[in-house]
Amino acid sequence: MDVNPNIAIVANIISDQTRAKMIFAMLDGRFHPATELAYMAGIKPQTASFHLKKMMDAHLIKVEKQGRHRYYGIKDSSVAGILESFLPVAPQVEVRSLKKSPKDKALRSARTCYDHLAGNLGVKILTSLVNNGFLVEEDNKYSVTDRGREFLDTIHIDISELRNKRRSFSHKCLDWSERRHHIGGALGNAIFERLLEFGWIKRLPKTRAISVTTLGEKKIPEVFKIEL
Known part of the structure; x- marks a missing residue:
């Protein structure tokens, strides 16, 4: 059976730990500037721009422009539903700190x-x-x-x-x-x-x-x- 190659593209996007942190942060339904997403993922803003472009190319997220500023969010509810469906089968993150x-x-x-x-x-x-x-x-x-x-x-x-x-x-x-x-x-x-x-x-x-x-x-x- 032939497999749609686009599935592999999406899987590759969310298999990266940094991109996973960024895209799941966007599941709050809001739009975020790249600097905020970079902070959430623990990376530099320049690196965040690289990952955001990859997610946009895969049609998982979209960007809204307000003047010179750009804000990124999940493309639509269908994409959000697919991403959220991964969470019940993913291993739970162990809480190791009081914070x-x-x-x-x-x-x-x-x-x-x-x-x-x-x-x-x-x-x-x-x-x-x-x-x-x-x-x-x-x-x-x-x-x-x-x-x-x-x-x-x-x-x-x-x-x-x-x-x-x-x-x-x-x-x-x-x-x-x-x-x-x-x-x-x-x-x-x-x-x-x-x-x-x-x-x-x-x-x-x-x-x-x-x-x-x-x-x-x-x-x-x-x-x-x-x-x-």
């Missing part, structure tokens, strides 16, 4: 998976939506029930509007730290954005970790019927 331990704990608690919510919080929210009959599991996706539509209306999420987007509506996304699914696609993104808008969660700088605010500690358990 790394809080960071690891924060990522496992709640983080971004490109443009939707992952980690323990993301899994708990999905589990609650299914257990309460708001979502029904179907193969690799979820369908919204009539009860689910009513619930989502209460947090100002318009299902009809989401269905018109040119992307997956609500697919399963395997969580690398929980080894269970959280919800991706347009619905997963809408829930994440709404929690940010309500001020129940907030992004943390220079990391994919998400923090639950004081207001969120009260409202998230109340609305989603979960324990934090």
